[in-house]
Every structure is written in structure tokens, then in C-alpha cells.
Amino acid sequence: MNGKADEFEQLVRLNRENLYRIAYRLTGNRDDAEDLLMEALTEAWESFRHFQKGTDFVRWVATIMTHTFLDWRRKNSHYELVSLDETNESDENEEPMDLPEDAEDPETVAVKRAFWKAANKALDELPSEFRAVVVLVDMEGLSYEEASKILKCPVGTVRSRLHRARLLLREKLKEWL
Amino acid sequence: MxxxxxxxxxxxxxxxxxxxxxxxxxxxxxxxxxxxxxxxxxxxxxxxxxxxVPVPPPRHGMWERLLRHIRWQAQRKRFVTVKSLLPLWLGAAASVVLLSSAILLLTQKPKVSQTVNPQINVLASYHADTVSLALSDNPICHLVASAELSEAESHE
Known part of the structure; x- marks a missing residue:
């Protein structure tokens, strides 16, 4: 491989946990997360010659990934339904990556698991644009400005989408709040 | 409010x-x-x-699959680049060959008179068809050519 490809591969390896986490949170299941990463990283590699040193690689790929995800959803209306079914069947049996390390009583663990399951379902039911902004701001901790750059929309749009998304999530998760 | x-x-x-x-x-x-x-x-x-909300680990071997795919893309891109330049190289080589041939043909004098029977030179100046007849193996053609030659000589 040439130097540019080596450099790209190294950046992917260094940031793989962050990249996968964003892909998973956007799609809600591991198979779609892998497909999303595959497509986004392929596109990222093709335009890697434009990547400037000093740019945040994760943000750069996250931008491609978010728009790829939104395009998928726009093009394929079946996608949301397929993902919904796959999410709960294929990922439920797997041990989550970041379960609390401290020994918690089984009841607390059970409540947490029930909340996570409900939260994942509620996220799956959100319109894609709302899900994207919730993932970026609420789950990834980005500022409105950072999210607006990734989503390529005004800060005001981020703010109103986030608010509407939160109201929808609050309705669905009311018993845990 | x-x-x-x-x-x-x-x-x-x-x-x-x-x-x-x-x-x-x-x-x-x-x-x-x-x-x-x-x-x-x-x-x-x-x-x-x-x-x-936790994120489960990726499917086994996901990063190997992704990186293999990226490496394949990188190699394919290089191959495609070379492949896309191939017609240009072939075109350039073909142009050189054609140009050289044209120069050779233009600079070389025709040597027909040195290799063909002198009688045919006379025929050539009169009628190209007669040349064909004279060169033919068919005896009837030779007769026709001789007749045309005689006629040409009588005209001169």
C-alpha cells in the first residue's frame, strides 16, 4: 500500500472505538453500524486527499457517516422497520460494552436494562433527522455549533430539532424520568 | 408566554x-x-x-473486514489509474508507429522499374489494366496484353 493508505488505516485504527460508537448510535444495531462504517470509510478514503492535517478525523468521518445514514433513510423507507426488528433480536443477547463495573444489586441492573431497551426502541422510532441530532448532542456531547457543522444546517435548526426530539423521547420514556 | x-x-x-x-x-x-x-x-x-445507554461490541472481525475492504479499495484505485492510462500509452505508441511508417513511405522512391521487366514500364505508362494482364499467369491475358502493347507502340 502507499503512504496515504497507510496513514488512513492508522487513523481508522486509532479512532475505531469512537467511529463504531457513533455508527452504532445512529443505526441502533451492529450489522447496520458495520455497513454504515464500510460505506462512510470507503467514501472517506476516496476523498482522503482533501483531508487536511490537524482536522479532527472522527468529526470528519462522523460528518460523512451522518449524511450517509440520512441518505439511507431517505432512499429506503423499509430501512427503519428492518432495523427495528434486527436491533432487539440480534443485539439483545450480547453483553453491552460498558456495563457498570461496580457490583450493583440485581434490581438496579434490571431497571437500567429496561430503560436502555426502552430508550433504544424510542430512538429507533424517532425521525432520522431527530435521531441524528440526539446522537450528536445528547449522546456524543457535541455543542450545537459542532452538530450544526456536521449536519450542515443552522444552529437554530439543531436547537429546534433537538427540542422536538426530546419531547418525543420524554413521552415514550415517561415512566423512567 | x-x-x-x-x-x-x-x-x-x-x-x-x-x-x-x-x-x-x-x-x-x-x-x-x-x-x-x-x-x-x-x-x-x-x-x-x-x-x-451502552453500545455492544462490534461483530467479531468487523475491523479486519473493514480494513481489508479499504486496502482493496486503495489497490483497486491504483490499478484503475494505471488501467485508465493504458489507452493513452497505446495511442501514443500507435501514433509513433504510424508516423514512422508514413515518413518511410514518403522518403522511399518507388523501385518498380528495377524489379519488373522493362517491357512492363512501357505498358505502365499506357494502361494500368494492361499491366495486370501482362503480369497474369493466364496465357490469354498475355495475348491481350501483347495486342494492347502493339497498339500502343503503333500510336507512338
Whole structure:
């Protein structure tokens, strides 16, 4: 491989946990997360010659990934339904990556698991644009400005989408709040 | 302002992005409004809860598959680049060959008179068809050619 490809591969390896986490949170299941990463990283590699040193690689790929995800959803209306079914069947049996390390009583663990399951379902039911902004701001901790750059929309749009998304999530998760 | 109108402000307050003036106005309202206070608490709890939602590990071998795919893409791109330049190289080589041939043909004098029977030179100046007849193996053609030759000589 040439130097540019080596450099790209190294950046992917260094940031793989962050990249996968964003892909998973956007799609809600591991198979779609892998497909999303595959497509986004392929596109990222093709335009890697434009990547400037000093740019945040994760943000750069996250931008491609978010728009790829939104395009998928726009093009394929079946996608949301397929993902919904796959999410709960294929990922439920797997041990989550970041379960609390401290020994918690089984009841607390059970409540947490029930909340996570409900939260994942509620996220799956959100319109894609709302899900994207919730993932970026609420789950990834980005500022409105950072999210607006990734989503390529005004800060005001981020703010109103986030608010509407939160109201929808609050309705669905009311018993845990 | 109704509670519904305050709610977007509450969402921004949860994120700490309100201006000092907006923040003071909202907090003053919340001191007297139970519904908005409850909304604020729920949105804060929602935000906190969403961050705890875990991410399961990727499928086994996912990164190897992804990186293999990227390496393949990189190699394919290089191959495609070379492949896309191939017609240019072939075109250039073909042009050189054609040009060389044309120069050779133009600079070489025809040597027909040195290799063909001198009689045919006379024929060539008269009629090209007669040349064909003279060169033919068919005896009848030779007879026709001889007759045409005689006629040509008689004209001269």
C-alpha cells in the first residue's frame, strides 16, 4: 500500500472505538453500524486527499457517516422497520460494552436494562433527522455549533430539532424520568 | 408566554446555551411554574439517561473486514489509474508507429522499374489494366496484353 493508505488505516485504527460508537448510535444495531462504517470509510478514503492535517478525523468521518445514514433513510423507507426488528433480536443477547463495573444489586441492573431497551426502541422510532441530532448532542456531547457543522444546517435548526426530539423521547420514556 | 412556548427555552437551558437575560427570565418563570420545573427535571434526566445507554461490541472481525475492504479499495484505485492510462500509452505508441511508417513511405522512391521487366514500364505508362494482364499467369491475358502493347507502340 502507499503512504496515504497507510496513514488512513492508522487513523481508522486509532479512532475505531469512537467511529463504531457513533455508527452504532445512529443505526441502533451492529450489522447496520458495520455497513454504515464500510460505506462512510470507503467514501472517506476516496476523498482522503482533501483531508487536511490537524482536522479532527472522527468529526470528519462522523460528518460523512451522518449524511450517509440520512441518505439511507431517505432512499429506503423499509430501512427503519428492518432495523427495528434486527436491533432487539440480534443485539439483545450480547453483553453491552460498558456495563457498570461496580457490583450493583440485581434490581438496579434490571431497571437500567429496561430503560436502555426502552430508550433504544424510542430512538429507533424517532425521525432520522431527530435521531441524528440526539446522537450528536445528547449522546456524543457535541455543542450545537459542532452538530450544526456536521449536519450542515443552522444552529437554530439543531436547537429546534433537538427540542422536538426530546419531547418525543420524554413521552415514550415517561415512566423512567 | 405559555408553558409550551417556554419549553424550547427549557431545552436550551438544560444544555446551558441560554443568554444571561434568557436564563434569568426562564428561571424566574420556573420558580412559579410547577409544569415547567417538571419539564426541566425530565429533560435533564433524559439527557443524563441517554448518555448511559451502552453500545455492544462490534461483530467479531468487523475491523479486519473493514480494513481489508479499504486496502482493496486503495489497490483497486491504483490499478484503475494505471488501467485508465493504458489507452493513452497505446495511442501514443500507435501514433509513433504510424508516423514512422508514413515518413518511410514518403522518403522511399518507388523501385518498380528495377524489379519488373522493362517491357512492363512501357505498358505502365499506357494502361494500368494492361499491366495486370501482362503480369497474369493466364496465357490469354498475355495475348491481350501483347495486342494492347502493339497498339500502343503503333500510336507512338
Amino acid at each position: 405559555s408553558c409550551e412556548q417556554w419549553s424550547e427555552q427549557i431545552s436550551a437551558w438544560v444544555d446551558g446555551v441560554l443568554s444571561e437575560v434568557e436564563k434569568a427570565a426562564l428561571e424566574a418563570h420556573m420558580r412559579t411554574c410547577n409544569a415547567c420545573r417538571q419539564t426541566a427535571n425530565e429533560l435533564m434526566e433524559l439527557k443524563r439517561g441517554l448518555r448511559t
